[in-house]
Amino acid sequence: MEVQTVLLAALMAGIVATAVTVLIEKYGGVIGGILGTIPTTIIPASIGMASEGGDDALIISLAIVPAGMLINAIFLSVWALLPEKLPKTWSQNTSLIFTSLSSLMIWAGVGLLTIYIIDIAIENNLSPIQISVIGFLLVVTLGSLMCWNLKPAPKGENKVSKMILTARGIVAATAIGIAVLISSLGMPLLAGLASVFPAIFLTSMIALWLAQGPSVPLGAAGPMMMGGASVAMYSIIAMWSLIEYGLFVGSVIAWIGSITLWSVPSFVFVNWRAKVTMSHEND
Numbered sequence: 001m002e003v004q005t006v007l008l009a010a011l012m013a014g015i016v017a018t019a020v021t022v023l024i025e026k027y028g029g030v031i032g033g034i035l036g037t038i039p040t041t042i043i044p045a046s047i048g049m050a051s052e053g054g055d056d057a058l059i060i061s062l063a064i065v066p067a068g069m070l071i072n073a074i075f076l077s078v079w080a081l082l083p084e085k086l087p088k089t090w091s092q093n094t095s096l097i098f099t100s101l102s103s104l105m106i107w108a109g110v111g112l113l114t115i116y117i118i119d120i121a122i123e124n125n126l127s128p129i130q131i132s133v134i135g136f137l138l139v140v141t142l143g144s145l146m147c148w149n150l151k152p153a154p155k156g157e158n159k160v161s162k163m164i165l166t167a168r169g170i171v172a173a174t175a176i177g178i179a180v181l182i183s184s185l186g187m188p189l190l191a192g193l194a195s196v197f198p199a200i201f202l203t204s205m206i207a208l209w210l211a212q213g214p215s216v217p218l219g220a221a222g223p224m225m226m227g228g229a230s231v232a233m234y235s236i237i238a239m240w241s242l243i244e245y246g247l248f249v250g251s252v253i254a255w256i257g258s259i260t261l262w263s264v265p266s267f268v269f270v271n272w273r274a275k276v277t278m279s280h281e282n283d
Contacts, residue, residue: 037223037224038263039254039255040200042234044176046242059243060188061189062239064131066139067131067135068196069229070114071107071196072196072201075106075107076222077221078106080146083095107198118131118189119189129236140226143222150273150274171199201224222270230266233258234257241257
């Protein structure tokens, strides 16, 4: 296992991850939620896993990515629904800590259950592409439901601190580095799940909550679910393109394809639902 591969994948992931909070902060939760979730960290992760695990392990790792994005959508659902249910007497910091821990515990629990289910599915001859398409359809369904009546998601008025942005990049880099390392150890399902650890979602929610209050991150949860499905689309395309055209060209094909086939249409959908919801509130 080449340490350079792990470090390079981690470094690339950390760099691209830091831009998402800024996008949501600048453009608001609706637009930023879509722009900030185009495939980024999955690119160095898939390249690293392909380099370390080989083609067969890569396909299995990518097959679990759509299911992983479904888990991330459930993770974001916690952020969208739980804070309103918490006692009003709690401070914002207490609510933030409780929401963060709850979302991570749910992510871990559902993630382990998902690995178990997919392992059984593979044993029963369900193909990787079938597994990935099922996961994609489920995350799209949940994202569509969460975006049907969008919460207000205004632009931020305060800047997210450089320290939080730096911490965000470090967390993302660590998650991707671990995913590539796990892949090299012959555990592709766990590597695939680790590659979509919600580092971007978690740090976005925390950073924006601290800087702007709850309205921006909670309003961004639904659009981030929809936008995040582009990562699932990327993985489906990459299962074919990385093997047929190599790591670099294959990654470009998967990235352009995922944005064209999903990010752009989902932006149109979310923007439409935001306008419909706003018009209903003004009536």
